[in-house]
Amino acid sequence: MKKYDRVKLKGDALADLNLTSNDEVIIVEFFEETTPNNDTPTKYVKVVDKDLNVHSVGLHEIISSDYGTKVRKVINILKDIEVDGEYMEHILDEVGMSEQMLKQLCNKVGMPFVSYVDFNGDSFNRRFKLIMDEVNEVLLLMANKHQDTWERKIKTHMSNIEIACDTLDIESLTWRLYKDA
Numbered sequence: 001m002k003k004y005d006r007v008k009l010k011g012d013a014l015a016d017l018n019l020t021s022n023d024e025v026i027i028v029e030f031f032e033e034t035t036p037n038n039d040t041p042t043k044y045v046k047v048v049d050k051d052l053n054v055h056s057v058g059l060h061e062i063i064s065s066d067y068g069t070k071v072r073k074v075i076n077i078l079k080d081i082e083v084d085g086e087y088m089e090h091i092l093d094e095v096g097m098s099e100q101m102l103k104q105l106c107n108k109v110g111m112p113f114v115s116y117v118d119f120n121g122d123s124f125n126r127r128f129k130l131i132m133d134e135v136n137e138v139l140l141l142m143a144n145k146h147q148d149t150w151e152r153k154i155k156t157h158m159s160n161i162e163i164a165c166d167t168l169d170i171e172s173l174t175w176r177l178y179k180d181a
Helices: 012-016 067-080 085-094 098-108 122-143 150-165
Strands: 006-009 024-033 042-048 054-058
Touching: 012 054, 024 054, 085 098, 122 150
Parallel strands: none
Antiparallel strands: 006 024, 024 042, 042 054
């Protein structure tokens, strides 16, 4: 099941949303919520009905054509063969989901995902040029203190330097150098 799949609902969701068992909704977002008295997050999806109303529905209340049946079969097969980590990694590679799974697991534990930081390549050189460009702008502002906004501008440049130094942040890689502007 993925975003923009057309699915049907079951259980309380049908009555709550005034839908029949034949009505389809479209999944637009997946999310989790943890209640104060329950440590395990509950999985939900946001769906759009035929009238374009958005609703939050428990993941357990979704019926996807035969998706659920197929997933259950795959899970049972994996349990039956007692798949280990290496085989599971191989399966994820074969279906092209390794990086996506890594991103989701990193997100689940609150760890940032970094696909690869190339300290010898273009990305590092670009960051270094951006940092030096910002430093030059700070030096120019400090030499011309008579400008009434120089302190605020310096803070902006220092923030830009901090962003460019953060290898987890790719925003700075889209910036233009001041001399090129």
